Amino acid sequence: MIAVAPPPSGPVPYAKDQALALLRDMVRIRRFEEKCAEMYGAGKIRGFLHLYIGEEAVAVGALHALRPEDNIVATYREHGHALVRGVPMDSIMAEMYGKREGCSRGRGGSMHLFDAKTRLYGGNAIVGGGLPISVGLALADAMQGVSRVTACFFGEGAMAEGAFHESMNLAALWKLPVLFCCENNLYAMGTALARSESQTDLCVKAASYGVPTLRADGQDVVAVREAALGAQEHVRSGHGPFFVEFQTYRYRAHSMFDPDLYRDKGEVEAWKTRGPLHTFTARLKAEGKLTEEEFLALDREADAEVERAAAFAEAGTPEPTEDLARDLCAPEGAR
């Protein structure tokens, strides 16, 4: 069993409104995904469904450190990133239901949420697949003189892929504005870090490309946001890429098909003592920035948003099969 650190604690250096905005997004993700699991059981959502439950502080803290004009490249475990980024929950749930009103018009499903408006360049279902894309997005910005950060999220499993090493090298060589965000949840599907990596210190691996690195407690939304703030500042001011490792843990199985036989149940329970929602809630309460009533109100709002999204998805329309090949290629003669 992997040793587990004490729960995140200490003062929250944010005004009440800002702190509650972080909490609200974490609760929205949690309630949304609980509903997804329920609807998966009900047969409304099919295919692969990878829940982010337990890891919410990473997407919330990191994305709250970025700006609306930044690019986001995510993985197949990206419901949270899409929600925090501002993709309407309705259109995400409709996508999970495979409806035309979905953010990818029912073509993508859970693993392929796309949204041009919020510059979300997709969930990507190939481990490491997003890394080279993020390098290219950053290259385009650098060549066009656009000041923007491309944040690329990937799991520690992706660091065993050639795509990670090739992309780190290229981004560092060309000094491109990429913020590499490693969501280290310790398991590449069922394979623990120490069973797949000769070097388990991920920052050491990244640093070998001359890229500055930082490690943050991914269960602490404050630590995540502060790490991401500093890192994005470095990237935005033209100093090239930055690598941040967020140490986190997923409380649910890898996907709905995963019997979760490769982890010690005690380990999962120990990590739950470091849950990003309840530890942050407790800290805010201790500092007088949150009352139980306020929490319950915020939770009810999230529930109501989720119920509206589920109703919207249920009422959505299936794409006509005549439009099967829609958006495969540009119409003839298009520019």
Place this chain on the structure above:
Amino acid sequence: MTRMSYREAMRQAHREALAADPRVFLMGEDVGLYGGTYAVTKGLLDEFGPQRVRDTPLSELAFVGAGVGAALGGMRPIVEVMTVNFSLLALDAIVNTAALYRHMSGGQFPVPLVIRMATGAGRQVAAQHSHSFENWYASIPGIRVLAPGTVADARDMLVPALAHPDPVVIFEHAQLYNMEGEVPEERSADIRSAAVRRPGSMVSLVTYGGSLPKTLEAAEALAAEGIDAEVVDLRVLRPLDMDTVLASARKCRRVVVVDETWRSGSLAAEVMARIAESAFYDLDAPLARVCTEEVPIPYAKHLEDAALPQPAKIVAAARTLLGRSR
């Protein structure tokens, strides 16, 4: 008319594309300082500078994937993947990203990217440098596949490929770079149609790319025997221009497809299947093909020659369809 080599025609196309649109840039292994493995891009670094003519590390997956990202980010990249053999290392970026993103994002993220690569055998560079996988790429929805087989097409296909809103893969047969030909002043922007390179009436020889000169040579040999062969150059391998192919098949009533990919699952197999589906009753003889023998391409010249489509094999296939023997 101006006379130039296929290589010079390609270079001219790059120069014009880079000059015409600031969004266009070129990247790949040794495209800059070295001047390109096949010298296609020689001089472009001096002319356009290192921002727009970018030498990359030997990281096919990353720089092709970066091409996808740059296209998503508003640029019009030309990515040179030296040869099709190395494109196997970049398949994820091409197949799982470039080809899928428009559709998988519900139309939000088209990828206007051009990927160029040399293909084919015939230079005694052995099995790992002699592949032809145009058929694989041509089987993938979401990308367009071009195979310029003439000097004029080498000059004229790049610019419309860059203007195309979706990923375009261009295959340049390595044996063609030294080929010289006349090119007209006016430009063609056609990346849609096949072309009849030699009109004929008795047998249709359908081919593309590096097999085109061999097929034209075979047609001349057949003419000397009184067999009037038509030669159709596919030019565009996806989507296939079957109207032109079927018109030729119906006119000649006999078809040989010539294709340097391996016989099993070859592009020839697809073309033949489509002819059989649509023009079966217009044919006077079974469909025939000349493909590469199913062996890794050997180094020794006589073995390599034996493995590849050759004019003599094409002539023999045509004769058989016409019931002639020698």
